Amino acid sequence: MLVEKAKYIVRVTSKVSSFAVFGIGSFVLGTAIFPLLHILSGFSAKRFRKMTRYFISKSFVVFVKYIEITGSMRLSVKHREILKGAKSKVIVANHPSILDVVILISLVPNADCIVKGALIENKFISTIIRNLYIPNTLPFEKQLEMASGSMAEGNNLIIFPEGTRTRPGEPWAFKKGAARFAIHSKSDVIPVYFGGNEKIGLRKHDKMLSHHPTERHFYDLEVLPQISVAEYLDMPSSKSAILLTDAMKVALEQKHLNS
Secondary structure, rough: HHHHHHHHHHHHHHHHHHHHHHHHHHHHHHHHHHHHHHHHOOOHHHHHHHHHHHHHHHHHHHHHHHHHHHHOOOEEEOHHHHHHOOOEEEEEEOOOOOOOHHHHHHHHHOEEEEEEHHHHHHOOOHHHHHHOOOOOOOOHHHHHHHHHHHHHHHEEEOOOOOOOOOOOOOOOOOOHHHHHHHHHHOOOEEEOOOOOOOOOOOOOOOOOOOOOOOOOOOEEEEEEEOOOOOOHOOOOOHHHHHHHHHHHHHHHHHHHHHH
């Protein structure tokens, strides 16, 4: 009993320190590293975005490794090489925890992302959001335009079709936005399944000091077979978005049921 309590305290301490490291690291990126990358890119916006996406991905690799070393998490990824070599794809995933986007960006060196618009007001990460990612508060047509331009440069768009973290015990409700991005840009879809144990403490509405009571968070990811958008391009847009959304959901739910 005492041993389990000690392990729990270690995991909670790791969680709190990880949030602190992420906040401080993001602030340093925005205030110190970004200006340096602007200079190194020769003040070319395209080169700056490419260099910065790669730098952030590698920074997140270090951050994820830090969480693993401190004992709060274990990560395994099946078929990770697909993400490393992907270009101009829409990457969709189920969304059980707050760490999901960080983990995906650590696996995708050329990642763009649809992010919560309110994050622009967060002083620690606002510079990163403003320079690189697409806020979901923009008009949807503007989001489509920005995403298509980004994927035309070879970037991959990360988006969670649920739009928010899954509520524990509730069925997944997928919105059509991810499908509309894929169809508009004529980009194939790569589904990524987040498995493992329950992400207690990292789910929607969980308390800051909560954590799984008996074990670390296990993140068992699997990159699933690619979904081609070709068959959806000649359909009416409303029908194609519904059918492609259904295909994404089926792929991820089947893996969930079989895990």
